[in-house]
Amino acid sequence: MKTFTVSLLLVFTLLTSGCQADDDYGEHEKGWQFLHKQRDVAAVEDPLYREECGSCHLAYPPGLLPGSSWKKIMTRLDNHFGDNAELEPAVQKRLTTYLLMHSAERSDYRRSRRIIRSTNEANAPLRITELSYFKHEHNEIPPRLIKDNEKVASLSNCNACHPRAEQGFFSDREIRIPGYGAWDD
Ligand code: HEC
Ligand code: HEC
Structure with missing residues (x-):
């Protein structure tokens, strides 16, 4: 019984210290991110953003751009x-607020x-x-997998x-390039 309690305590300590050591996660996922x-x-x-800004392309997560970029896009x-992506003034205003509240500088995701x-x-x-960050992450992908790839x-x-x-x-583990497959660099 005693060993059981001790090992439980040990596991708990290991888990919590692991989480504290790594602060590179979003606020919501701290602690239980494992x-x-x-x-x-x-x-x-x-849902309104997904509907209005996800009809021609994916609804880009707001944390991918700073607010100053979203402001320019929305005006x-x-x-x-x-393309013409004009919206009703009230919808435009609501979505601008949504984007600015969740823009990259407002987010603690890594x-x-x-x-x-x-x-x-x-x-x-x-x-x-x-973005220079984006270009840096994607500069090793050959053009035949991008613009010469009709599925991309x-x-x-x-x-x-x-x-x-x-x-x-x-994450790298989830990348699947159409006609090529997983990415291992
Ligand atoms: C009528 C179609 C249409 C709608 C609706 C639309 N977009 Fe776009 N969007 C485009 C096109 C076309 C591009 C350029 C795509 C390309 O170059 O491959 C684009 C590109 C973008 C990009 C740049 C992507 C990149 O290359 O990094 C962002 C950001 C973006 N749109 C945000 C939005 C937001 C926010 C909304 C909603 C307010 C929206 N879009 C609604 C057609 C649309
Ligand atoms: C042609 C396929 C392709 C497209 C389209 C693409 N990516 Fe990527 N992306 C990759 C590959 C491959 C890597 C990994 C590059 C490496 O590790 O050398 C990557 C890496 C990333 C990373 C870093 C991930 C990590 O864990 O290191 C982010 C963030 C990312 N992409 C975001 C985006 C966003 C946002 C878009 C759209 C605006 C996009 N990517 C479009 C293939 C793509």
């Missing part, structure tokens, strides 16, 4: 990368923090794919290779 798969950025949670929706550390917010790009076509299609992009998962 039971979850680690998220890289917060998942998209707003130019009539000329949105060559990829959001990296994005902020590596971006000049005053001069932040309009695209995730133009562009790096903007995150979910072609990261199936759970909208839920905020980008």
Whole structure:
């Protein structure tokens, strides 16, 4: 009985110290993250955002860009990368608030923090794919797997290779490039 209590205590100590040592997770997943798969950025949670901003491409998780980028995007929706993505003023306002409340600098998820550390917010790009952090992570993928791959076509299609992009998962283990498979570098 005594050994049982001691070993339970030991397991508990190991688990809690492991969690404290690694602060590189989102607030929600601290402590019990060993039971979850680690998220890289917060998942998209707003159904209106998913509906309005997820009809032409995936609904990009807000923690992938600084607020200054989202602000620029949301004030130019009539000329949105060559498309018209204009919204009713009330919807535009609500979604802007949602994006700014969950932008990278407001998030403690590890990829959001990296994005902020590596971006000049005053001069932040309009695209995730133009962030220096993003370019750095993707510079070893040959063009035949991207633009010469009809199932991918562009790096903007995150979910072609990261199936759970909208839920905020980008880890190497989950990458599946269409026509190529898992990624082992
Ligand atoms: C009518 C279709 C359409 C709608 C609706 C739409 N987008 Fe887009 N979006 C596009 C196109 C087209 C691109 C450029 C894609 C490319 O270059 O491959 C794009 C690109 C983007 C990018 C840059 C992706 C990159 O390359 O890093 C972001 C961010 C983005 N959209 C956010 C939004 C947000 C936020 C909304 C909702 C307010 C929205 N989009 C609604 C068509 C749309
Ligand atoms: C052609 C497939 C492909 C597309 C499309 C793609 N990625 Fe990736 N991504 C990769 C690969 C492969 C890696 C790993 C690169 C390496 O480790 O050398 C990666 C790495 C990452 C990482 C770092 C993950 C880690 O654990 O190191 C993030 C974050 C990421 N991608 C986000 C995105 C986002 C956001 C988009 C869309 C705007 C996107 N990716 C589009 C293939 C892709």
